[in-house]
Amino acid sequence: MTDPKAINHRSAHITEGKARAPNRSMFYGMGYKEGDFKKPMVGVANGHSTITPCNSGLQRLADAAIEGIQLAGGNAQVFGTPTISDGMAMGTEGMKYSLVSREVISDCVETCVQGQWMDGCVVIGGCDKNLPGGMMGMLRANVPSIYVYGGTILPGCVNGCDLNIVSVFEAVGENAAGKISDGQLKEIEQHAIPGTGSCGGMYTANTMSSAFEAMGMSLPYSSTMANPHQEKVDSARESARVLIEAIQRDLKPRDIVTKKSIENAVAVIMAVGGSTNAVLHFLAIAHAAGVDWSIDDFERMRKKVPVFCDLKPSGKYLAVDLHKAGGIPQVMKMLLNAGLLHGDCMTITGKTIAETLADVPDAPRADQDVIHPIDQPLYKQGHLAILKGNLSTEGCVAKITGLKNPVITGPARVFDDEQSALAAILDHKIQAGDVMVLRYLGPKGGPGMPEMLAPTGALIGEGLGESVGLITDGRFSGGTWGMVVGHVAPEAAVGGTIALVQEGDSITIDARQLLLQLNVSDEEIARRRAAWKAPAPRYTRGVLAKFARNASTASRGAVLDAFD
Ligand SMILES: CC(C)(O)[C@@H](O)C(=O)O
Numbered sequence: 022m023t024d025p026k027a028i029n030h031r032s033a034h035i036t037e038g039k040a041r042a043p044n045r046s047m048f049y050g051m052g053y054k055e056g057d058f059k060k061p062m063v064g065v066a067n068g069h070s071t072i073t074p075c076n077s078g079l080q081r082l083a084d085a086a087i088e089g090i091q092l093a094g095g096n097a098q099v100f101g102t103p104t105i106s107d108g109m110a111m112g113t114e115g116m117k118y119s120l121v122s123r124e125v126i127s128d129c130v131e132t133c134v135q136g137q138w139m140d141g142c143v144v145i146g147g148c149d150k151n152l153p154g155g156m157m158g159m160l161r162a163n164v165p166s167i168y169v170y171g172g173t174i175l176p177g178c179v180n181g182c183d184l185n186i187v188s189v190f191e192a193v194g195e196n197a198a199g200k201i202s203d204g205q206l207k208e209i210e211q212h213a214i215p216g217t218g219s220c221g222g223m224y225t226a227n228t229m230s231s232a233f234e235a236m237g238m239s240l241p242y243s244s245t246m247a248n249p250h251q252e253k254v255d256s257a258r259e260s261a262r263v264l265i266e267a268i269q270r271d272l273k274p275r276d277i278v279t280k281k282s283i284e285n286a287v288a289v290i291m292a293v294g295g296s297t298n299a300v301l302h303f304l305a306i307a308h309a310a311g312v313d314w315s316i317d318d319f320e321r322m323r324k325k326v327p328v329f330c331d332l333k334p335s336g337k338y339l340a341v342d343l344h345k346a347g348g349i350p351q352v353m354k355m356l357l358n359a360g361l362l363h364g365d366c367m368t369i370t371g372k373t374i375a376e377t378l379a380d381v382p383d384a385p386r387a388d389q390d391v392i393h394p395i396d397q398p399l400y401k402q403g404h405l406a407i408l409k410g411n412l413s414t415e416g417c418v419a420k421i422t423g424l425k426n427p428v429i430t431g432p433a434r435v436f437d438d439e440q441s442a443l444a445a446i447l448d449h450k451i452q453a454g455d456v457m458v459l460r461y462l463g464p465k466g467g468p469g470m471p472e473m474l475a476p477t478g479a480l481i482g483e484g485l486g487e488s489v490g491l492i493t494d495g496r497f498s499g500g501t502w503g504m505v506v507g508h509v510a511p512e513a514a515v516g517g518t519i520a521l522v523q524e525g526d527s528i529t530i531d532a533r534q535l536l537l538q539l540n541v542s543d544e545e546i547a548r549r550r551a552a553w554k555a556p557a558p559r560y561t562r563g564v565l566a567k568f569a570r571n572a573s574t575a576s577r578g579a580v581l582d583a584f585d
């Protein structure tokens with residue numbers, strides 16, 4: 022029998038006793054010595070890949086984590102997790118694999134940690150889905166674990182202006198509108214990405230890393246460090262040391278990820294003006310944690326938490342600027358003082374949130390304007406509003422930063438795929454006042470809820486971001502802003518009202534009244550519903566078909582294991 026209190030009590034299942042001689046011999050083949058079987062086996066879920074700049078700088082962090090595990094008396098066991106580059110797949114059929122990759126990554130982490138009886142795990146990731154995927158895997162396995170974010174990219178530069186990937190998406194629209202030349206577009210394309218790291222604004226990866234730090238699952242300050250900087254490597258090594266202590270304490274992810282710590286994470290997401298994807302991912306994370314959390318909880322949090330960090334996409338600054346201004350601990354300290362954060366939540370270091378923030382100044386430094394005083398916010402309430410109405414009875418997500426008046430009523434311009442919608446924008450067929458409807462792009466319909474950054478970026482570039490509404494049952498990039506409403510549920514593929522919209526119908530988006538409405542009579546909607554036929558699935562084999570068959574509705578996180 023294994024000793025449940027021992028630091029290696031899980032790995033002992035495969036390393037202790039005479040009957041495990043064959044299992045041990047496999048370890049000897051990898052260089053293990055007799056005493057090593059008393060040490061904890063610590064997984065390193067390594068997201069390194071040369072697919073994307075978000076992940077091509079992770080090996081240094083994995084090496085540091087391995088070193089940290091060994092220095093602290095553990096055995097490191099490295100395994101790989103895959104990634105899709107949202108920035109590269111964007112606008113193409115490939116983007117339908119992006120949300121799928123969240124599930125694949127979560128399955129990798131759960132499978133390796135559980136199948137190999139690991140005693141703990143360091144999960145290292147860069148691009149968007151690496152973060153929720155890794156967290157969901159950690160929560161399902163519920164073995165002491167820490168998240169090490171790969172870190173943000175540094176800004177690119179043309180003529181003294183900071184650039185990032187979203188600058189290039191917007192430049193496509195500026196070029197189509199004749200505002201910049203082909204030569205200028207080329208120059209932006211060639212200088213926006215100066216090296217390794219995840220997309221640099223408060224986009225999805227940086228939003229999720231900030232939320233994980235707030236939730237207590239990553240080290241303080243680590244979520245806004247830049248990938249190329251040495252402090253990121255040092256923090257990966259330190260994360261490994263902290264994890265070994267967590268294993269000694271048997272401090273598990275579900276001891277840390279609770280309803281209260283998810284509230285802390287969502288408070289920070291609102292404060293920094295984070296990505297709409299956070300709504301989908303936190304529904305999925307709560308599901309993996311067994312925490313009771315619904316789409317309405319985001320609206321509850323939004324009403325009380327202001328946006329007080331001036332960050333892109335609609336604001337001025339990048340994640341590196343937030344780091345210099347005091348990082349997530351500064352934001353958290355201000356939320357704590359305002360009674361908007363639970364100080365008693367536990368973190369992976371074994372300290373509570375209040376203990377962690379004890380030495381952080383109460384007010385942000387005066388020589389910066391990235392973090393505003395909380396009583397002089399950019400927006401008095403959060404920016405991720407949950408709208409409901411006859412077009413979305415389950416709820417959908419509107420991002421309302423950067424808009425003077427997030428209200429529009431206009432004629433529907435209907436597209437059953439993303440590419441023809443982008444072509445219509447670039448061909449100047451969309452006018453101010455229109456409400457674009459991009460549908461059959463939901464969890465089942467897309468399948469996989471691709472992100473609509475190409476059309477929304479083009480609208481911004483053409484100067485139509487505030488005057489054209491765009492609703493979709495797909496998702497948005499963290500780089501998207503404008504009159505946009507995503508995750509419309511029920512989705513078109515299951516006969517949601519969005520499937521019944523006809524070209525020219527009047528649609529109202531009213532983020533003040535929290536309303537998404539098709540201005541067509543109930544009788545007419547009922548008549549159209551009776552005549553509606555589900556389209557044939559776009560995929561009948563392979564991973565997209567599996568995803569389409571099993572994914573829950575977006576209002577429950579588009580997870581694959583919602584069996585209740
Ligand atoms: C390409 C981006 C900006 O990373 C996007 O995928 C996001 O969601 O933030």
Ligand SMILES: [Mg+2]
Binds near residue numbers: 107149225472498499
């Ligand atoms: Mg993304």
